[in-house]
Amino acid sequence: MIKVLLCDNQLLTSEGLIAVLRNAEGIEIIGEGKGIKDIKQSVINLKPQIIIIDPFYSHFSVDDIKSIYEQLTITKILILTNRQQKEDFIELINIGVKHYVCKECSYNDIIMAIYATAKDEQFYCKTTMQTLFGDQSLSKENNDSALLSVRETEIIHLISAGMTNKEIAEKLFLSIHTVKTHRKNIIKKIGFTFKNAADLVLYTSNLND
Incomplete structure (x- = not known):
């Protein structure tokens, strides 16, 4: 049974989630947290x-989320929100x-997100991916992967794991020049650059879908 602590001060959201998850197989809401101290x-x-x-x-x-990650390592965090600003999402990814x-995702998306979170597998809903990348070539139909x-x-x-060119070269027994060439080819093939590791994490999660 996946034990879930619900932390959302919007009454309709919290009551709606409780109703939605009440009959979900293998999921149990065991309580609600109303503040950072209460959560901990x-x-x-x-x-x-x-x-x-x-x-x-x-x-x-966001600082509270960071604090939870640092102090409560045995508990996973699932963000459920209507906020779809890329800069906010990237800030969360980076911590x-x-x-x-x-919150506009389907019932199945929320259930699948909970299952994935319990396994510590990356999960970003399609709406979030669309917000971040728009119509850029990220779908399997476009055969980017x-x-x-x-x-x-x-x-x-x-790269998404945070490794430098030198570290990658050492791990794969390649020259740094070869790693840089591969990176240039990757950017050319997928059609856009990555400004930070968070973007790469998102792209990697799409490859793993």
């Missing part, structure tokens, strides 16, 4: 596997958020 105490007392939280429309902040769905070689896909994963 609830984690100690109730030991939830997942915290579902909206850091933009509750009495929380470790790997699970993000918007098929254009990438096995080595290029491997390098994307290593």
Whole structure:
């Protein structure tokens, strides 16, 4: 059973989630947290596997999310929000958020997000991916991942893990020049550049779909 702590101060949202998840197989809402101190105490007392939280429309902040990650490492965080600003999402990704769905997503999306979060697998809903990348070539129909070689896909994963060109070269027994060439080819094939590791994490999650 996946034990969930719900942290959303919007009454309709929290009541709606409780109703939606009441009959979901393998999921149990064990409590609600109304503030950062309340959340931390609830984690100690109730030991939830997942915290579902909206850091933009509750009495929380991105710094609170960071604090939870740093202090409550055994609990996973699933962001459930209507906020679809790319800069906000990137800020959360950069502090470790790997699970993000918007409130307009389907029932199945929310359930799948909870299952993925429990396994610590990356999960970003389609609406979020669309907000971040628009109509850029990220769908399987456009065969972007098929254009990438096995080595290029491997390098994307290593970059998204935060590794430098030198570290990648050492791990794959390549020259730094070869790694740089692969990176240039990747950018040319997928049609856009990555400004930071967070963008690469998102692209990597799409390759793994």
